[in-house]
Structures are given as C-alpha cells and as structure tokens.
Amino acid sequence: MRITRRQAAIGMVASGLAAGPARAEQAFAEGDWVVSKETTVDLVVVGAGVFGAWTAWHARRAGLNVRLLDAHGAGHARASSGGESRVIRVSYGGDPLYSRMAADSLAQWDVLSQRQSQPILNRCGVLWFSPAGDPYMAKSLAWLRAQRIAHSEGDSAWLRQSLPQIAFNDGESGFIERDSGALIASRAVQAVVADARLVAARYEAKPPVRLSNGAFGVGPFVARNVVYACGPWLPKLFPDLLKGRIVATRQEVYHFAPPAGADGQRYAPLALPVWADFNGGDIVYGFPELEGQGFKLAFDRHGPEVDPDTQDRRVSAEGIAAARAYLAQRFPGLADAPFIHGRVCQYENSSNGDFLIDRLPGHDRVWLVGGGSGHGFKHGPAVGARVARHVADSALPVEPRFSLASKAAVQKRTVY
Numbered sequence: 001m002r003i004t005r006r007q008a009a010i011g012m013v014a015s016g017l018a019a020g021p022a023r024a025e026q027a028f029a030e031g032d033w034v035v036s037k038e039t040t041v042d043l044v045v046v047g048a049g050v051f052g053a054w055t056a057w058h059a060r061r062a063g064l065n066v067r068l069l070d071a072h073g074a075g076h077a078r079a080s081s082g083g084e085s086r087v088i089r090v091s092y093g094g095d096p097l098y099s100r101m102a103a104d105s106l107a108q109w110d111v112l113s114q115r116q117s118q119p120i121l122n123r124c125g126v127l128w129f130s131p132a133g134d135p136y137m138a139k140s141l142a143w144l145r146a147q148r149i150a151h152s153e154g155d156s157a158w159l160r161q162s163l164p165q166i167a168f169n170d171g172e173s174g175f176i177e178r179d180s181g182a183l184i185a186s187r188a189v190q191a192v193v194a195d196a197r198l199v200a201a202r203y204e205a206k207p208p209v210r211l212s213n214g215a216f217g218v219g220p221f222v223a224r225n226v227v228y229a230c231g232p233w234l235p236k237l238f239p240d241l242l243k244g245r246i247v248a249t250r251q252e253v254y255h256f257a258p259p260a261g262a263d264g265q266r267y268a269p270l271a272l273p274v275w276a277d278f279n280g281g282d283i284v285y286g287f288p289e290l291e292g293q294g295f296k297l298a299f300d301r302h303g304p305e306v307d308p309d310t311q312d313r314r315v316s317a318e319g320i321a322a323a324r325a326y327l328a329q330r331f332p333g334l335a336d337a338p339f340i341h342g343r344v345c346q347y348e349n350s351s352n353g354d355f356l357i358d359r360l361p362g363h364d365r366v367w368l369v370g371g372g373s374g375h376g377f378k379h380g381p382a383v384g385a386r387v388a389r390h391v392a393d394s395a396l397p398v399e400p401r402f403s404l405a406s407k408a409a410v411q412k413r414t415v416y
C-alpha cells in the first residue's frame with residue numbers, strides 16, 4: 001500500500017515531532033486519524049500516568065518508534081498520578097529492591113527537573129518519625145548509613161529542636177533524608193511526555209488483537225509490542241485476570257491554608273520537609289506548602305474499594321474532621337487553619353504492595369504494568385527503564401516480586 005502525503009503527515013503528527021503536541025491532540029479529538037497498516041510501530045504504550053510516561057520515555061531513548069495513548073490525557077485529574085504532589089524518599093525499611101529503584105529514580109527526576117522552567121522536584125527533605133526502636137525505621141537507618149545517603153537523625157529532643165512546628169511525643173525518634181522531597185505530580189508526568197517528544201493521544205484502548213503477521217492491533221495502531229500501564233483501570237480492562245488482584249481504593253487528601261507572614265513561613269519548604277508519621281504501619285504524611293496549594297495532609301491507610309470511573313470525588317466531612325483532629329495534635333499552629341481544598345484519588349493496590357510488571361499470559365510481547373499501591377509515583381523512572389528493557393530484550397527475566405504469579409487475591413500490605 002502506498003502511503004499518501006496526507007497519511008505521512010498524520011503519521012508525523014502522531015509522533016508529536018512534526019506539528020507539536022497541540023496539533024496531535026487536535027487530530028485525535030477530531031477523529032482525523034489515518035494510519036497506514038504499513039506503519040507498524042515498535043511499541044504502543046496504553047496509559048500516560050507516571051508508569052506509562054516513563055516507559056515511553058525510556059523506549060524512545062532506546063531508539064524505538066513509540067506511540068502513547070491515554071483515554072483522558074497525560075497525568076489527568078482522575079488518574080492515580082494526578083494532583084499536586086508526591087513523596088519521593090529512598091529509604092524503604094532496608095528493602096533493597098525499592099530502595100535502589102527510588103535512588104535511581106531520584107537521580108532521573110532531578111535531571112528532568114533541571115531541564116524544566118519550573119522545577120518538578122523540590123528537594124525539601126523527607127522526615128520520617130515513629131516510636132524509637134521501631135524495626136522498620138531501624139532498617140531504613142541502617143540502609144541510609146550503609147549507602148552513605150545524606151541524612152540527619154535523632155531522638156525526640158533533636159526532633160523538637162529541628163522542627164518546632166511539629167508536636168513530637170516523648171520517646172519518638174526520626175530521621176530526615178536531606179536530598180529527597182516532593183514531586184509535582186501531574187506536571188511531572190506531563191513533563192516526562194513532553195521531554196520524550198511525544199503526546200498522549202486521546203484514545204481508549206481495548207485489549208490487544210493479535211494479527212496474522214504476529215503484530216498487535218491496538219486501536220488505530222499496529223505494534224510489535226504493547227504495554228498496558230493503566231493504573232486502577234487495569235482490572236477493568238483485564239477483569240478475568242486482575243479482578244481482586246489489583247484493587248482500587250478511595251483515598252482523600254486535604255489542604256489547609258497556613259497563616260500569613262512569619263508564622264506561615266514555618267510551613268514553607270525551606271522550614272518544613274515532607275513528613276511521614278509512621279506508627280506500626282499506619283502512616284500519616286504531608287507536605288509543606290508547595291506552589292501555593294497550602295499545607296497538605298493525608299492518611300495512607302486504604303479506603304473502601306472503588307471504581308475509578310464512578311467514585312464520588314467529593315471530599316468527605318468526616319475526612320476533613322479527622323485531618324483537623326490530627327493537625328490539632330501534631331501541628332498545633334495549624335489547628336484552626338482554613339480548609340482550602342481536597343482531592344479524592346485512588347490507590348491501585350496489589351495484594352502486598354509489590355508492583356506488577358509481567359506479560360499478559362499467552363502474549364510474549366504484551367506487558368501489564370501497574371500495582372503502584374500508593375507508593376509507585378517516585379519509582380516512575382526506574383519502572384519505565386525496566387519495562388523498556390523487557391521490550392528490547394525478551395530474555396530478561398521478570399523480577400519475581402513483580403510477577404503476575406505473585407499477585408494474590410488477599411490484601412496484606414507488606415511494602416510501605
């Protein structure tokens with residue numbers, strides 16, 4: 001089949017290289033999309049959340065011809081990667097798999113952030129505190145020391161002296177990872193896509209159709225490889241396989257306005273790091289005021305199971321009251337701070353918190369990527385690099401902890 005000049009031009013628009021993102025989005029929006037069956041691409045990535053965006057980025061870097069699709073656009077408000085901010089820390093209770101991935105990812109986020117006119121990584125530090133002697137914290141500290149990762153640590157006296165805006169209890173201790181901090185979530189995902197010189201074309205993909213030549217049909221594309229990085233939508237796309245193994249839960253976050261003037265400066269990134277209050281697996285965490293969005297607070301425990309398409313996105317009055325009660329206890333200077341806005345998002349939990357990076361059974365070159373389980377954002381660069389390596393090298397073994405076989409149907413969280 002001869003490719004017409006018009007088809008060639010549209011193909012270039014699809015790559016985002018010829019006409020820029022706006023025009024490619026527009027071509028899709030208008031249904032003005034013609035792709036010759038001869039233009040088989042190396043990889044279609046379905047889902048432009050943090051995992052799909054970094055997968056596409058690394059695949060492009062490896063020289064592959066890549067298309068990126070998303071039903072609603074990159075880093076949109078209902079995606080698990082949407083919203084204002086995410087914690088990036090490198091200690092994981094000494095778990096070498098996630099600790100290394102986080103450190104590797106931090107370096108990549110930093111490079112990308114430095115290329116932006118407005119940073120996407122704020123290295124304001126991350127405080128972790130819990131009752132002294134907590135085994136998870138002890139293992140994190142041992143890892144930080146062994147890896148010579150910049151941090152400060154101390155008991156409740158040190159904590160009080162370092163961060164007087166927080167009310168620490170007697171017998172608590174903590175540490176601050178000095179080079180870690182916060183990622184500006186939605187904007188970061190969009191920056192990854194733009195840096196890859198791609199657009200997330202708006203298209204709702206279905207499971208792949210295997211063609212007679214061994215390639216796969218995915219919507220308007222024919223691809224040699226497909227990655228489905230659909231976050232909480234993965235079990236909706238592959239229900240027989242993933243229902244009960246990836247479970248979306250409702251999560252609320254709350255923003256409060258710090259006071260004006262010098263008192264308010266105590267909640268700005270220079271004075272307050274990202275913080276996590278860890279109590280035997282129950283985590284409350286929050287952020288200094290970033291990008292004028294107020295002081296953010298959230299409870300990390302899993303909410304009720306929800307459908308990401310239909311869940312009610314209004315923050316609950318009970319949630320706001322619980323957040324305020326926590327503020328009164330830990331951040332007395334914010335006890336009466338006005339609630340300014342909140343968000344309802346969802347985690348996409350695997351049974352124990354380990355990610356899913358494995359093939360769709362029966363399809364050598366179709367990958368399922370997800371299960372971020374409330375801690376996946378920071379790892380986007382490392383996940384994307386791993387998936388791109390799988391696409392390029394079919395002999396690369398799947399990490400057993402990321403395998404489909406390891407995904408049980410009973411929720412029992414072990415990764416924090």
Ligand SMILES: Cc1cc2nc3c(=O)[nH]c(=O)nc-3n(C[C@H](O)[C@H](O)[C@H](O)COP(=O)(O)OP(=O)(O)OC[C@H]3O[C@@H](n4cnc5c(N)ncnc54)[C@H](O)[C@@H]3O)c2cc1C
Pocket residue numbers: 046047048049050051052069070071072073074075076078079080081082085086087088203204205206229230231232233234237251252253298345346347348369370371372373374375376377378379
């Ligand atoms: C409130 C909250 C706080 C969190 N805090 C942290 C944190 O502090 N640190 C951290 O590291 N992680 C955190 N996480 C977890 C992290 O944000 C997620 O694990 C991660 O963003 C998941 O990314 P994803 O790419 O897998 O999914 P998503 O971001 O949901 O992306 C999936 C994309 O696939 C698209 N899609 C789905 N189906 C289709 C289809 N059929 N066709 C086309 N497109 C489709 C969707 O539109 C969506 O854009 C948090 C999550 C939440 C919700």
